[in-house]
Amino acid sequence: MFAEHKSPGARPAGSLMPSPDLCTEEEVVRLVHTFYSKVRKDPVLAPIFESHIDDWDRHLARIVDFWSSALRGTARYKGAPMPKHAALPGLTPALFHRWLALFRETTQALENAALQQRADDLAHRIAGSFWYGYQARHGELPDGDRAH
Template identity: 60%
Template sequence: MSDPTLCTEEEIARLVHAFYARVRQDEALGPIFNAHVDDWPHHLAKLVDFWSALLRGTGRFDGAPMPKHAALPDLRPALFQRWLELFRETAAEQENQAMAQQACEMAGRIAQRLWAGYQVSRGQQPEALA
């Protein structure tokens, strides 16, 4: 549930920027993200909008993440699990732990949906992440 009083835009931006700095340096995720994101400042701004819409209900995000993720080759559950692990680590370091907890719950659902959508896009029966 979004709540405009849960956090500030600055808190969301700190979370998103810290998280994706970690992702870009990660041994497993970094090569994937760095190969597919051409303009990191633009991508980070979109991600801040995405999380602002989810956490604060701003409605600023106007994208479709599923097709972009479905188009990536050779994704596997361990990559989604690593993404979640890094997200949770980054969230745990944030001052606003109410925001961090809500964001982690949402991130878990997002990872599950993206993984299920990815499997379906390849004609597979969706299996949940462990």
């Protein structure tokens, strides 16, 4: 598995400290809604998301809170995303890379270069953390064998 794919989170990152001066709340909303619009149309990712999200309006509001907290420091997000993501069956590095590619495609269209860089760096960190959390939960070893 790892011979064919780099770790989904393998990317150096700059300062990831949130700042209200980085962007507006409207930019966060636009980023999240544009990205998830692409996810919902993606032939690979859409079936996964659609099978686990019942209320998209509620989900998007929660994700806006997450990214607002991460980027702007609003502290509105109070959840624990790792357990829910780690519980999903059948995730692969290719799915994480696809998620990151769509995210980068979305951020590249942003006019705010600082937001683009910070969001990309955070997305890579998040993907890496989720992938390692997923592996720990599912007992995956680097050669693809399962722990006993």
